Amino acid sequence: MSATTAGQQHPIGIYLKVWLLLFVLSTFSYLVDFFHIEGYLRWTLILIFMFLKAGFIVAIFMHVAWERLALKYVLLLPLSAIAILIVLMAVEGDYTFLTRHLYFDR
């Protein structure tokens, strides 16, 4: 097997750092709830922490940071379909709620 595959050898240090970082981030996102932060701030924080954690796991632990661009794209491009789905379903969910709210006795 050629270098990179047999490899994915990286200094232990970086794993430990990321590991620590993940703990910190998780603690933060937990504290967001603990201190009852509400509204937009809550959401921005939650999402930031979430994406950071996800990013580190994928990039470092799953070695994507060191993979070839070819693989990166294969993994990321398809998610655009999911993105569209999520956005449209959010709109759809609100629309459904709206009609229920307007016409039903709840």
Place this chain on the structure above:
Amino acid sequence: MIQTDKSSSYTTPGIPGLVSDWSADRQTFDVPWGKLMMWIFLLSDTFIFSIFLTGYMTVRLSATDPWPNPSEVFALEIAGHHLPLILIAIMTFALITSSGTMAMAVNFAYRGDRRKTAWLMAATALLGASFVGMQAFEWSKLIAEGVRPWGNPMGAAQFGSTFFMITGFHGLHVTAGVIYLSIVARKVARGHYEQKGYAIVEIAGLYWHFVDLVWVFIFAFFYLW
């Protein structure tokens, strides 16, 4: 004109590298078959979980009954202190820890340190098992409080259904991972992969990190929303 075997030349960086990889001879990615297969499988699995969560989002947005507040539902009384989401937090840490040990395992595997690898994988599996255990506790607690897939005393029926479905499906993945890891760990310990090479450990690792990754999103969207 006769394409020479490019497989040794995955060096060009950036977009040109992307092009040369895709136009490479024999194989597109410089990775073992099993690893690529695992990646594609995980991509497919990502779609599964994304769609689970999208479904959850949609029913939650369109539900007219009030949505129970997770931070209260999942709170625990510990030593007289009322701690919201505490168990979930612990589970999260358990899973992250396991991810760390797994990453180490992969690292040592490529360094050819069989004993460390095997032990770290065993630790990972153990942490995974404990996660499942806590999940089971969580479930029984909720069931005791009258939460059912078809309804619950606190509000929208979808709360129970989505909770049991999503955490259940994730739990299955963890359980499968625990079994998978134990098997591989055992084989590693026995030096089963000495000549085959240790890519298998990285592949198992990919799967395990993915399970952790999914939990990150479940944690944010289900428990913190």
Place this chain on the structure above:
Amino acid sequence: MQHVAIADQPDHLHDPQTFITKYVYSQDHKVIAIQYGVTAIFVGLVALCLSAVMRLQLGFPNTFDFIDPSNYLQFVTMHGMIMVIYLLTALLLGGFGNYLIPLMVGARDMVFPFMNMLSYWAYLLSVIVLLASFFVPGGPTGAGWTLYPPQAILPGTPGYDWGIILMLSSLAIFIIAFTMGGLNYVTTVLQARTHGMTLMRMPLTIWGIFTATVLGLLAFPALLVSAIMMMLDKTLGTSFFMPALVSMGESLDYSGGSPVLFQHLFWFFGHPEVYIVALPAFGMVSDVLATHARKNIFGYRMMVWAIVGIGGLSFFVWAHHMYVSGMDPAFGFFFATTTLIIAVPTAIKVYNWVLTLYRGNIHLTVPMLFAIGFIFTFTHGGLTGLFLGNVVIDLPLSDTYFVVAHFHMVMGVSPIMVLFAALYHWYPLITGKMFNQRLGKIHFWFTFLGTYAIYLPMHYLGFLGVPRRYFAMGSTDFIPESAQSLNASITISALIVGLSQLLFLYNMVSSLRNGKPAGLNPWGATSLEWQTPHAPPRHGNWGPVVPTVYRWAYDYSVPGAELDFIPQNHPVSAAEQTAGDHGEGKS
């Protein structure tokens, strides 16, 4: 690279010892392919018979007492589901995919033969579960192949308990089977090609199958998830898709679910699915056309990008099936636009097929005839798709026979044409025998003319406003009596076409015995599968050494070459070197 090295040495393959391991638990991609194919064609024939029964009712209503409104709906549902999933998806990917991928990319087998075998057995299981639903109390589900809740799981719809449960289980098993196979196909194409086989030298068949498989791996999750949710709604009483409602006069304790959500998830799978069916057909027909017109496929690169583009776009158009579903009407603008954009890459493909024939040297063999039939019917069906895609036109036409006509023309006829073209084209390779050309031609004329006679008039039933999934039209003020005669004629052609398939089956079976040996490369084709040392290829495909590829798959009638075709594994001659870029642009 040691994993490629494995593929290079035949002895690393699990060579079959006994009859059992050779034909039953075989891990040879060719045997698995044939198992897939035979099973798929068998269920296909079941679905064909169901369609005949449906047509009898529609053509001659109130004459047969073995068809009543309940089992009519059950037949419609099973017919649709079997045809789309268990016949076409399985036959095109599990059958042709399995057989052709390793041969065409010059591999010895799929990368994970054992998983490949499991894939087939899981598929067989899913078929058995599906057919079992005919024998459970209440019979199979009659909810339509779209399985829309709430009705799919409520009384008033046939098979609303056992039928639907078995259907959902069968689909879940099928998805597992497909995933095991699909991972194989994708990895094989990407990682296990032979020396010199760059992606841009692969035959379009592989491109079609490959892209379709990727679509499948990303689209089936949506079906799996919605199946799981509906299963929970049915068995545990959860309310994912079930709002508070009153069924048969008693109000059930569902509440708050969203039926439209199911439709979104189903079509997020459903639309890519129709291209899963279409893309392999696109690929295979391209190779058939090139081979029998003795001409290189026109605009190979554009064809590849068109396949990939269509595949990608197909994830952004799903709600064109939902214009009248009560979803947020604003979506109409987005989906109408994306839907019609797909027409452009598809159009390019149609043009390039025709331009491949242009200035060719056309042998009107049986496969070629079917290929031509495909171009004609697909163009027709695609164009009617543009009506439906254009959101306001869908308002009057949705849920009428126009839709039925559209998708039969484009899915029930054109890919079937390719199916036959492919079966005839590769029959000599698979069996080593040549089929009976005259019978083949007769079969073509019946199928081509017959199906057009079925579906052209059907569009006009749609324009009249005849709704689909109607057991009988009854009387209305706006549909003239004469529409019934139209229905009758459709039925008659359908029956004739259906029967004429026996010609095909007879031809396939009898030629096994009586067909004369086909020899190694009867069509003078360039792609690798025809360059094997034995016909049919043996286990391991290539004898001692795997072939090396020097050129793209379409070097037909190359100026200056002594033959009118140059196989991919022929080194490039000095003459060509000077002549310059020979499809090397394609690598």
Place this chain on the structure above:
Amino acid sequence: MKIVVVLILLVIGTLAFHWWSPWWMTPVASNWDNIDTTISITLYITAVVFVAVNLFLAWAIFRYRFDPSRRAHYEPENKKLEIWLTVITTVGVAAMLAPGLVVWADFVNVPENADEVEVVGAQWQWSFRLPGTDGVLGEVDSRYVDESNPFGMSPNDPAGNDDVLISSNELHLPIDRPVKLLLRSKDVLHDFAVPQFRVKMDLVPGMVTYVWLTPTRTGKFDILCMELCGVAHYTMRGYVVVDQQQDFDSWLAQQQTWSDIRAIPPGDPIAGEASFATCAACHGQQGEGNVAMNAPSLAVLPPWYIARQIAHFKQGIRGANEVDAFGRQMAPMANMLPDDSAVRNVTAYIETLQPRATNATILGDAQRGAAHYITCGSCHGAHAQGNYALQAPRLAGQDDWYLKRQLENFRLGIRGASKEDPYGHQMVLMARSLPNEQSVNDLLAYLNTL
């Protein structure tokens, strides 16, 4: 070369079929004629493409047929040509899409002055609700739905009291007034489709959808349900009647509001007993029925069903057809009940009568009958007990000879043919799925076992 000729003939044939076939869309009766325009635009563009592509195909096959002395032309690609084709196609697509989107914009934006009318779908019938004098539709919810409140009107919303509830399947609309139809389903998906109006939309349980339109032509138009909603999907019909304003107003004046309906007193069995004496002459003291008089058992029938049939006899919807001798006997009898309260009383009395066991007069294969009954059961109930929600009467315990005659009448359209009798029409369609006497006998043999 056959194929060349055939391709050309098919192209010509397709065009010919299009021009000369009598089968085309029914004339539009709403403001949506611009949909027809969009269709013709698309039709012309696609027709051109269809003819061009296929004629070129045919020519190419002919011109470049196999010839051993010739070799195919070697041309991997031709950038210029391909780009041109792409551009032309894009233009064509745009030309089709643009008008479509414009019309869709109208469809999405409902005019402010549109009157609201609610269309309620349920397996397998239509009903309608108009906002009444206050112009507001009261709130509803499925948990309120029952026999006395089929629309699920909310008791908490006073706006509902003056709502006009139309339980028949016939809706009247005034001409040239834009109307926004609010679509609501009580059980499963349905689809409100009137081909003459062009627009259609699904009814989705758990939410309210809409279409809007302006009727431009008076007349009576079929409503078809165009979303699969179960076995009787194909029988789910109704009518929209487009009236001149004054006709509409007089129709509206006859309809009952929610408060009117609640004001109706229940029937009085005591008073009913008196008038039942007449009926007893044929139907028997206990309403047990009498084969000699061809009078069916009444004791098994639910009051709402008897009331509807009496009304039908009175209005000549049933028993008017000269072939229906026994029905013609019943018609004058029904007229002896002067008004609705008389009818309510007598039905109330009949409800107190105890059904008697009937004896089978018809032989058949109950086994095969059971198979046929699966379909019937989805309305009349697994035990033929009948179901108000589906307006399906009890069949169990009814005399088989009577049921057989009625099935025959339905099949031949002697009964249920009238547009005023929606449920009868459903039975016409259903009865026809039992094409021969044997299947009817089998069915009745099974019913006798229930």
